Amino acid sequence: MTAINVENIKSHADVIASCGTKVGEVDHLEGNDQIKLTKHGDGHHHLIPVSWVGEITDNKIMLIKDSQEVKDTWVQV
Structure with missing residues (x-):
């Protein structure tokens, strides 16, 4: 598996599950190991x-x- 360069993760990029469903958009990185998604339909x-x-x-x-x-x-924050 190719290593992921976290610097390539940009704000507002679509986040797509393996089944093809969009599960959110990137808000920003939290450290180097978590992606925070923009607010979901649940607020x-x-x-x-x-x-x-x-x-x-x-x-x-x-x-x-x-x-x-x-x-x-996923972790709700």
Whole structure:
């Protein structure tokens, strides 16, 4: 697996689950190991680990988790 360069994770990039569903947009990085998503429909930010990122292309962050797993395990902040 290719290492992910966290510097390529940009604000407002779409975050896409492995199933193709958009699960959010990047707000910013929290340190070097968490991605904070913009506020979700529930009015909260969510954190996902950078380790879930499989690929970064065309202002899209592609995850290795499907949308249900992401929503079941992301951290609400």
